[in-house]
Every structure is written in structure tokens, then in C-alpha cells.
Amino acid sequence: MNAGVVDDVFPPAVRARLEEAADIQPPHVVTEFTSPVARAALAECEVLLTGWGCPRIDVATLDLTPRLRAVIHSAGTVKTFLTPAAYERGITVSSAASANAVPVAEFTLAAIILGAKRAFSLSHLFRTRRTHRTAADLDRHPWLGTRGITVGVVGASRIGRRVLQLLRTLDTEVLLYDPYVGEAEAQLLGATRTDLDTLVATSDVVTLHAPETPETRHLLDARRLGMMRPGALLVNTARGPLVDTEALTEHLVSGRLDAVLDVTQPEPLPHDHPLWELPNVFITPHMAGAQGNEVGRLGALAVDELARYARGVPLNHPVRLEDLERIA
Structure with missing residues (x-):
């Protein structure tokens, strides 16, 4: 090493x-x-x-x-x-992948909670305007907060399973897509098994935990991103190539979707990429995995x-x- x-x-x-x-x-x-x-x-x-x-x-x-x-x-x-x-x-x-799954899952849960609260876009607005929020600032979001939302987990990997465990602490409905997991196992994991199209179309939050393979490249392509609900949150702490960056950018620039991206394709994004400046996008430098004392x-x-x-x-x-x- x-x-x-x-x-x-x-x-x-x-x-x-x-x-x-x-x-x-x-x-x-x-x-x-x-x-x-x-x-x-x-x-x-x-x-x-x-x-x-x-x-x-x-x-x-x-x-x-x-x-x-x-x-x-x-x-x-x-x-x-x-x-x-x-x-x-x-x-x-x-x-030691199971040990590395711990901080990634914790980071993911934090991203889901803060993203659902619209903390990133509201913080950006607060810093820019430097006045307190108004009712209109909150009302412009289709939903806000984790209570009663549907979270779609893509991949029952080591990290995905730990995320499923942590999601039990929230008042949410949880969907799971993983071709290697049956209905009975999904129920034991605290989720409802479904196909990927149904998951992206019915979830308020979609969080990715699948490996990068030829089969998972652009798993969220233009078609599936277009199926996501207006105001939905995408969390990617897995691998950048799972998402079609160009197609995602269109939805983020328009404000139709929000995103927390610890990984991107390419990584990092070009200096002049529009995602750097968007208030509804929170980008971190591939840091969800074990760092420092972790x-x-x-x-x-x-x-x-x-x-x-x-x-x-x-x-x-x-x-x-x-x-x-x-x-x-």
C-alpha cells in the first residue's frame, strides 16, 4: 500500500x-x-x-x-x-468494504435529510439575500422535509443495506431496486421491492448504491431522469457513470430536480460546468467514504x-x- x-x-x-x-x-x-x-x-x-x-x-x-x-x-x-x-x-x-460502508451510509442519510429539507438551496438564498426566509421561499417547493416521503434505494450493496437500516429512523416509505434481491429479502431489509422505472417515477428521493459495471452505466439515463417527479432529490454517493451527466444537467439547470453529488462524470466536472453554480445542487469532492479518523x-x-x-x-x-x- x-x-x-x-x-x-x-x-x-x-x-x-x-x-x-x-x-x-x-x-x-x-x-x-x-x-x-x-x-x-x-x-x-x-x-x-x-x-x-x-x-x-x-x-x-x-x-x-x-x-x-x-x-x-x-x-x-x-x-x-x-x-x-x-x-x-x-x-x-x-x-474492508463493509467498514467503508459506514461513513458512506451516514453521509447519505445526512444528504437525504438536508436535501429533503431543501437546506442547500435555502442556504444559498439566505447567503445571497441575507434576509430571513419567507413563506414564499418554502412554498415554491413541491414538498419539504422527510415526513411521509418515498425514498428509492437503488442497489442493496453493503452501503445500500446500511442506508436501508438508517432509513428506519425516518418516517418514510422505502422502495428498493436490486435485481439480486427478492421480495422476501427486501421486506426483511425494510423496503418494498420494485422495478427501477417504478422506483424513479414514484420516489421523492432516489439514492444510488449500485456498483459501476457495463450494465449500470447510465442506469439513470435521459428517459429515467425524465420520469422523476418534479422537485425530486437525487443523491449519488456511488459512482458518477451511473448517471447521464448531460441529461441530469438539463433537469438541474431548469430547477426541476435537486441533487447531492459526491461523485460525478467526469470527476471533477470542468471548471465552467453549470452545476458548480446551481443553488439546488450540492457537490462534494468524493469524500463520503472513510476519511480522517474514520x-x-x-x-x-x-x-x-x-x-x-x-x-x-x-x-x-x-x-x-x-x-x-x-x-x-
């Missing part, structure tokens, strides 16, 4: 647990797999504890690791660096997994080969 993230991912208490669970091969932090020192460490290691900035673990790297039995990733996706060939060699894979949660999960591996018990957060194509 990148040497600069080690102390954040493994703060002192977590690092101490790591050193209890495993013998750490020198040089401890490896940022490449080509030098003689790195190759010597790979030749002896049984577990690779990886993180942000991990070099690609391809067939050539696997050939250097005859004793490797597990890859435990102290971050989210493993798809960016791990070849499926690892599974063919019987290597167990784990990820990052240690990922390292703690990874060390828990390493300790379970050392005890010879099943891991709690495995990444299975059959799931790779449909997860983030």
Missing part, C-alpha cells in the same frame, strides 16, 4: 493488534513488487495485507508468492489490483480478519470470485 496511509489505517492500538496476530515481514511496507527486497518478502509471506495504492497482483506477482494463502485488503474494492487468477490458486480474499475503522476490520485467519476460522468479510462482476 502507499506508505503515507499506513499510520492512518493502522493507528497505534490497531498496529499493536496486528503485531500480535502476525509476524510482519521486513521491509514491512511494500509499495512495489519488483525490487529484490520486495521479492524476498513476497517469497516468504503467507498473507498480503493490502491497502490503497497496492500494485497489481497479477500472475507474475503470484508466481513470486509460493506460500501466499490470503489477501486481506484494508480498503474497499479489490477489483482494481487483484487478478482472478488468485482464486484459481486457492487464495482467500477479504475486504480510516482506522478499515484497518481494525482488516486486522480482525487477519486474526481470524490466524486462528483458522472463516473470515467474516470474504470476497468471492462469483461476486466480483456484480460488486463495486
Whole structure:
């Protein structure tokens, strides 16, 4: 992993647990797999504890690791660096994506609450006009606040499931679209299962938690964005390509929709893009995931997994080969 993230991912208490669970091969932090020192460490290691900035673990790297039995990733996706060939060699894979889901879900809930309250556009108006709000400022919105609204969750991913859990604290109706979730499971998650067209057409808030795959590119295209209710709020803390940015821009510029966008396509948007200046759009710099003191949660999960591996018990957060194509 990148040497600069080690102390954040493994703060002192977590690092101490790591050193209890495993013998750490020198040089401890490896940022490449080509030098003689790195190759010597790979030749002896049984577990690779990886993180942000991990070099690609391809067939050539696997050939250097005859004793490797597990890859435990102290971050989210493993798809960016791990070849499926690892599974063919019987290597167990784990990820801290569940830990990263916690701050994303919290951010999403905050975005839904503040967006439903029209806090972003009203704050912009307040800063510009510098006088108190009027009844007309509130009345111009088709609805305001979370009570009684319908929230549509797209994707029962790790993050999506945690968002569904947090939504139980609100007085809302919750719809769910996920092709891999049946009606009974959706009910257990506190939602009503529906198709995507129905979800976008009947929800006051649409929040995206699907992975980026060829099938999900522009999942919200011009047609589906046009189906959304006037005054609806779109929250995207997943991936920018899930939404057709050009089509979304038209609806946001007209004021027909509101949006909270932690991700965009492209990312960031061009300097002169109209979304930067719109009062009904709140854009954040891809920060919903673990940041600052939240990052240690990922390292703690990874060390828990390493300790379970050392005890010879099943891991709690495995990444299975059959799931790779449909997860983030």
C-alpha cells in the first residue's frame, strides 16, 4: 500500500493488534513488487495485507508468492489490483468494504435529510439575500422535509443495506431496486421491492448504491431522469457513470430536480460546468467514504480478519470470485 496511509489505517492500538496476530515481514511496507527486497518478502509471506495504492497482483506477482494463502485488503474494492487468477490458486480474499460502508451510509442519510429539507438551496438564498426566509421561499417547493416521503434505494450493496437500516429512523416509505434481491429479502431489509422505472417515477428521493459495471452505466439515463417527479432529490454517493451527466444537467439547470453529488462524470466536472453554480445542487469532492479518523475503522476490520485467519476460522468479510462482476 502507499506508505503515507499506513499510520492512518493502522493507528497505534490497531498496529499493536496486528503485531500480535502476525509476524510482519521486513521491509514491512511494500509499495512495489519488483525490487529484490520486495521479492524476498513476497517469497516468504503467507498473507498480503493490502491497502490503497497496492500494485497489481497479477500472475507474475503470484508466481513470486509460493506460500501466499490470503489477501486481506484494508480498503474497499479489490477489483482494481487483484487478478482472478488468485482464486484459481486457492487464495482467500477479504475486504474492508463493509467498514467503508459506514461513513458512506451516514453521509447519505445526512444528504437525504438536508436535501429533503431543501437546506442547500435555502442556504444559498439566505447567503445571497441575507434576509430571513419567507413563506414564499418554502412554498415554491413541491414538498419539504422527510415526513411521509418515498425514498428509492437503488442497489442493496453493503452501503445500500446500511442506508436501508438508517432509513428506519425516518418516517418514510422505502422502495428498493436490486435485481439480486427478492421480495422476501427486501421486506426483511425494510423496503418494498420494485422495478427501477417504478422506483424513479414514484420516489421523492432516489439514492444510488449500485456498483459501476457495463450494465449500470447510465442506469439513470435521459428517459429515467425524465420520469422523476418534479422537485425530486437525487443523491449519488456511488459512482458518477451511473448517471447521464448531460441529461441530469438539463433537469438541474431548469430547477426541476435537486441533487447531492459526491461523485460525478467526469470527476471533477470542468471548471465552467453549470452545476458548480446551481443553488439546488450540492457537490462534494468524493469524500463520503472513510476519511480522517474514520480510516482506522478499515484497518481494525482488516486486522480482525487477519486474526481470524490466524486462528483458522472463516473470515467474516470474504470476497468471492462469483461476486466480483456484480460488486463495486
